[in-house]
Every structure is written in structure tokens, then in C-alpha cells.
Amino acid sequence: MSENAAGRSGRPGRGRRPAAEVRAAVLAAAGDLLLRDGLRALTFDRVAKEAGVSRTTLHRWWPSPGALAAEAYFARSRPVLDFPDTGDLRADLITQLRAFVRWLKDEGAERPVAELVGAAQTDPDVARAWSENYALPRRELARERLRVAQRQGRLRADADLDIVVDQLWGACYHRLLVLGTPFDASLVPRLVDHALHGAAPR
Amino acid sequence: MSENAAGRSGRPGRGRRPAAEVRAAVLAAAGDLLLRDGLRALTFDRVAKEAGVSRTTLHRWWPSPGALAAEAYFARSRPVLDFPDTGDLRADLITQLRAFVRWLKDEGAERPVAELVGAAQTDPDVARAWSENYALPRRELARERLRVAQRQGRLRADADLDIVVDQLWGACYHRLLVLGTPFDASLVPRLVDHALHGAAPR
Secondary structure: OOHHHHHHHOOOOOOOOOHHHHHHHHHHHHHHHHHHHOHHHOOHHHHHHHHOOOHHHHHHHOOOHHHHHHHHHHHHHOOOOOOOOOOOHHHHHHHHHHHHHHHHHOOOOHHHHHHHHHHHOOOHHHHHHHHHHHHHHHHHHHHHHHHHHHHOOOOOOOOOHHHHHHHHHHHHHHHHHHHOOOOOHHHHHHHHHHHHHOOOOO | OOHHHHHHHOOOOOOOOOHHHHHHHHHHHHHHHHHHHOHHHOOHHHHHHHHOOOHHHHHHHOOOHHHHHHHHHHHHHOOOOOOOOOOOHHHHHHHHHHHHHHHHHOOOOHHHHHHHHHHHOOOHHHHHHHHHHHHHHHHHHHHHHHHHHHHOOOOOOOOOHHHHHHHHHHHHHHHHHHHOOOOOHHHHHHHHHHHHHOOOOO
């Protein structure tokens, strides 16, 4: 995954593209393919063709199409799932979670997420790739925003930020993957209020 | 799925067993098989053999092995996942969720759950069976306990009980299926306290 490896992968006659550029092109092509046609369509052959790189390059950088899919999904979703910081934690969580739910429900991410998490349950390579290239990096981004809020006193000093992540984004995944019940962005404000204030009398 | 159907399924020479008894024997055999050998082992042939019923009976009662697996998992887990009602909601939730986490992590349920939810993401028959025969009936049992607590004023009148379910059991599924991070029953009291009181300063 060095500059040299990328350099060598430039196809004859096209000149060499910098590794970062090649990598970005591959992730963009794979992300588009994943959202449009689903996980099964994401083969090294198709991605290589659409990104204009050699199959060898893909093999060198990603151990499996599942690993590429998970990283492509992370790259493709990152700008959509950005964490705003206006200083108003409740409003920022609502903004981010609404974007997350719309991304799943209205922008085509529901199927690739379900396919990737589904495959992860029985394929250890996909499991590792999903966890390392998507789920854990995303959790870390959420934690960062929550840590800022905690330092500002908007979350209790003893609040468990991992549990907050489980009770916000995990709650959405629960409906999506486990219950299979319909939901939309109108759920989000109540979800955030429950995570912030709980269900017991105050 | 009538008594008659069950009666007809009794094998010649064994006499007729009542439908409910045959059904319970099938579910018990399928549940044992599922926990011991996983979802792939659960074929109609193997279950028929282990339960001493005909393959025809299984076909008559369940549309697919996935549907049988989901119902068997519900039946097998129900006594383990009972909802106590001592009048102390926090203590009762901790007891039930500890049993749930131990059932997953120490008693072999993690693999069949992961396999069933995994298969549900790409197989509509398994998805329907898991949702109708396990996930939604389990949610209803949780809601029943939470409704009692709400009537007793231990949850706010405007608390959203489905969100409470998402933020307790869904949080565990999030770690199990999406993050793939290790967890154990020591997580439970904090999880319950967050669901009851939230993460914001009181």
C-alpha cells in the first residue's frame, strides 16, 4: 500500500497516477457500484474496469472484495454522515442522525449496509473488514463529538460514550437489521431525547 | 397446522401423538440442533430424524427450515429470557438483560442469532420468519413488562417503549452484530441506567 505499489499499478500508456489519486478513484467507483447494484456486484473485475486500474492493484491493496466494499462504504458515507458542532448537542445529534436515517432509507444505503452486516455474520473476512474499515472508525468519529460535549458539561462526566453510541445509532440498526420494522427520520428527536434524558420520571 | 394435520403426521406403528406434543418435540429438537450445530445443520431431514416425525409434517407446518429455526429459537430462548416482575424495574431489567447477554455469550446463542439475522439480510423467507416468529414476539414481551412499569409511574407517561427496547436489547445487538466488539454481562447495569436516566446532566 506504498506510493511505489501505486506507481507500479499505473497501466502502460496512461502514465502514472499518484497512489492517493488511484486509491480515491477505486473507492469512488466501488462506492457507486455498491450503492447502485449491491454487494454482489462488487467484484474486483468490475471495480477495476470502472476505476480504470488493474485487477492486480486491487489485489495488492485489499485482501477481498468485502474489505474493499467496507472501506468504499466508509469513504462514500463520510461526507453525508458528518458530525456538526454548533455548540447545541441535541440539535447536532438530531441533524446527524436525521442524515443517517435518510442516507439509509432515502439514499440507497439500506441495502449495502444490510448486505455487508449480513455477510459479516458468517464470513470472517467481511466481518473484519466491516468492523475495521467502517464500524469502528465511525464509532470513533461519534465518540469525538460526544467527548467535546462531555468536556463542555453537556453530557455527564460519568456518561459512558460507547453506550450513547449504542443507544443512538445502534437503536437505528436494531430496527433496520433485527426487527425489520419501518422507520424514518421522524423517529430521531425522540431517540435523542431518550438517550439524553432517559425514560424514567425526572 | 390443525390437530388433524398433526394426527396424520404420526408415523405408522408409533400411534398418533397429539399435535401440540409433536410440535413441541419438533421445536425442541430444532432448538437443540440450532444451538449445537448452527443454522446450516438445521435441515428438514435432520430435524425430522431427531424429532421422530415425517419430513412431510415439517413441510406442512413450516414453509422453510429458516422459519422453523426462528420459531425454535423463540421457543428455546423463552424460559431463559423470562421477564421478572418484582416491582423494582431497574433490578428486573438488569436481571433480564444479564440473562440475555449470558445466553448470547456463555450459552451458545450468539452463533445462531448471528446466523439467523445474517441470513435475514438477504433471504426474504428467513427475514419474515425471524421477524414474525422471534423478533416481534420478543419485543411484545418486553413491551408488556415496560407497560406495567409505565402504569406504575416508574417510566414517564410519554416514554416511547419501543425506543426503550431499541436502547436496551438493540444496544446489545449493535455490539454483537454491527460493531463486533466483545462485551459481557458487566455492561448491563450501566446500559439500564442510561436507558432510565440518560447521559445528560440531571
